[in-house]
Amino acid sequence: MFIFECRIRVRLNCDIMYPKIPEKITYFIDSILAKDYLDYHVSKEYKNYVHDMLWPIEGDGVYKQGKIYAFRIRTISQEMAEYFMEHLSYQQTKEFTGVSTDIKILPKKLLEKIYSITPIVIKNPEFGYWRGHMTVPEFEERLKINLIKKYRFFTGNELGDDFEFCNLMEFKNKKPIKLPYKNICLLGDKICFHVAPNPKAQMLAQLALGVGIGEGGSRGNGFMNYQYMQR
Known part of the structure; x- marks a missing residue:
């Protein structure tokens, strides 16, 4: 089993308070899955990926309009990793505009x-x-x-x-x-x-x-x- 880690860089289109960040990242990802993986997206089965929060962390809890941040998606699916890489680099929602993506495979160590x-x-x-x-x-x-x-x-x-x-x-x-x-x-x-x-x-x-x-x-x-x- 390989673990693929995609780093997604986004520009914020508006200020976002910290508690809303997970919801907005999830919507950003869902907005592309709904196009090509709709059945998978709406299914109740286990999903083969997980994501984290925006970085760098803002000390005042407000993520700033116009600033570029990054978050990570990890997945055990090469197909899904390649899909994220291809589509999230230019995806746009009300809150985020994709800027760039890169990918690595986590080393297999104890x-x-x-x-x-x-x-x-x-x-x-x-x-x-x-x-x-x-x-x-x-x-x-x-x-x-x-x-x-x-x-x-x-x-x-x-x-x-x-x-x-x-x-x-x-x-x-x-x-x-x-x-x-x-x-x-x-x-x-x-x-x-x-x-x-x-x-x-x-x-x-x-x-x-x-x-x-x-x-x-x-x-x-x-x-x-x-x-x-x-x-």
Whole structure:
């Protein structure tokens, strides 16, 4: 499995407040998928890509009209990566104008840590945010099982669940992080996973880099950065 990382540079056509950035990036991406990948775009199945936020970060929370920013899309699909590269470099929405794109393939090395750049979200229709309803080990298992299901969906291979995914899971936020979503706010967490060195855990961690951890990767949730094992 290869992980393709596309860097998209955009010029802002208007000022945008920080909480609106994930929604506007998602719409920018969706605006091209709706043209050629409509069935895929509207389907409820797992999406094979994830995106992060605009960079550089604005300290005052206002992203400025006329300024050029960049964001990343990662995907496990070469076809999708090439499509993003071809079309986003000149796509225009009310908020963004595409400026340029470039691409790289992430090296395949033993991962020591993966850590979230954007909050990790799981949806529970019965009770919403997980704290107060699940223990930390149950939450960790939920994230692991979600990754296993994605692995099965994208590869067609069974992985089983009788292995350790991480040696340590560290929460980086002291309180839940609010994420505007349609007419509500979802709650998420920023987490660092110390990845176990066994082959199955490493495969799941690689997958997480390409499609995100948790739910809503195509909405900008669960985008992971990484640290390789030092030899």
